[in-house]
Amino acid sequence: MVLSSIDPALLLASLIVASTPILLAALGELVVERAGVLNLGVEGMMITGAICGFAMAVNTGSPLVGFVAAAAGGAILALLFALLTQVALANQVASGLALTLFGLGLSSLLGQGYVGIKPPPTTRLDLPILSDLPFVGRVLFSHDLMVYVALALVALVWALLKYTRAGLILRAVGENHEAAHALGYKVVRIRILAILFGGACAGLGGAYLSLVRVPQWTEGMTSGAGWIALALVVFASWKVGRVLLGAWLFGGVSVLQLNLQAAGVAIPVEYLSMSPYLITILVLVIMSADKSRAPGSLGRIFHASH
């Protein structure tokens, strides 16, 4: 039986690694969408983050600098989107697509000299005692810093949205921008900040791919991860906790299919590689019936006439 060659502890540990990029990107997009903006450029921001982070990490020898650069790169690209949609009042769907096409081109241009290079290794953060626990230690407590940063970010965003005034204002802007504007909140400013946060998160997610998960640079290496992150937000019904669940589900599917490929199951590799995308469609089908959770002003252009 080929399946017996798959070690469950290792599988779960790599599931957490595999889910981190889409978790980060989806978390950022969730905040953007809760502010009422649909940014379809996640894929473009992710891949730009991937190359910015990779290039800086290789040049400085420090993965940490790489991650900071990736967040900055993603945010700068997101700023273009913010200018287009919030200042020039362009269509958000078209602008998001433009951002993805632009990001893919930009990243392959920036990445020309970096093909086939190994990035500096990101050190594992072995937590004393916890890492030595049987099973749980290997699954949960022997990862690199970014895994914990991502999880902390999930908790932080959840608490911010649920319990703070800033979170309430952000949600108000997303639910009804006219009303929020009438109350005196700076709709455009809040949305630009949300978009920048989303870009930084997507950039981090991309860098996690190029620095930890793969780890190397290849053109178009995100291969749809940004779009899966977008689907994840729908899957999560715009709720933070469910984004985490969804990311683990997708991480699990992609790890499982890789393991099946390695174990030599009698299904051609190409058909196994389709599975994350097919599962995404399946999940969308199951989850899309309930549209009521979507933020009220999602994707609508805001133009203050007064």
Added chain:
Amino acid sequence: MLKLEKRPQPSQLWTWATPVLAVLITMVAGGALFAALGQDPVAAISTIFWQPLFGEFAFYYRPQLLIKGAPLVLIAIGLSLGFRAGIWNIGAEGQYIVGALAGAGVALAFYPAESALIFPLMVLAGALGGWAWGMIPAILKLRFGTNEILVSLMLVYVAEQLLAAMALGLMKNPEGRGFPGSRNLRQYDSAHNAELITGTGMHWGVVVALIAVIFAYVLLSRHLLGYHIRLAGQAPRAARFAGVRPARLVLFCLGTSGALAGLAGLFEVAGPAGQVSIDFNVGYGFTAIIVAFLGRLHPFGILLAGLLMALTYIGGELAQSNMGLPAAAIQLFQGMLLFFLLAVDLLTNYRIRLVTKEVA
């Protein structure tokens, strides 16, 4: 202080001036980009936009304009119908691949029989293949309310894997000495989408693209369905009162754009590309999105925009071989074009007014 004032009607002048303005701004910004890459910006821009048309080897490059422009126009015409109605099919790349696979599948099934019926049958299969791939997001949208953007895009990746599976498995050339890729359809007379007039680059795909342009123009300006498409995009609520059935529009727009993308794939695989190979698709499906917007979603605009985009492809290749400009620079250039277009589009819908702050 600058203030934006919404125009009661989109400006007719700016509707057509903005694409031109966007191209000019992109040339300037692109020139700056090429300068940053250590190239002479003027030489680079002229290599891309002038050399293929009027340069020394123009006789070789001009036919390429039709070969590269035809799939772009064909796909963009289909996409524009949906974009007008607010139905976003961005998975044309996948429909293009499946159309090519379906068409090539028919040809390979009949190999080596020669018959005049094979090519028409391939065309039909190509259109059906793309149509079927486009109907998946349509039916899921209608039945389950899924977002067609995400589903159609996910299907691109599925189609790419399917293409690889076919090139390495079922459709692999049995006489190919183990190399991936199918038999070359250019060496199979009944299936070859040959040049109709030697030296012009004119093949059946170009003819169909021109027919599609005219068809789309008549549909949008003279036909009730075209009116419904425009109405649904501009005023969805009013459209419902006017008796427009959104479900029918979704099926029509996604189906038509799928079929046209499938046709583009079929004409490419049977002609210029010649075989089903792993790297058969080169991103026409995504570039066509830029073409559709650059052409203002208008059939004749798309025709011009498609030719311009084809020019950047050809000029880009030329700049790559002559000046060592990286291929990615052209991709970036095309992305920039869409960016600037969306930005200057502000002028179409809004008036920029200089206002002095009122004293309260």
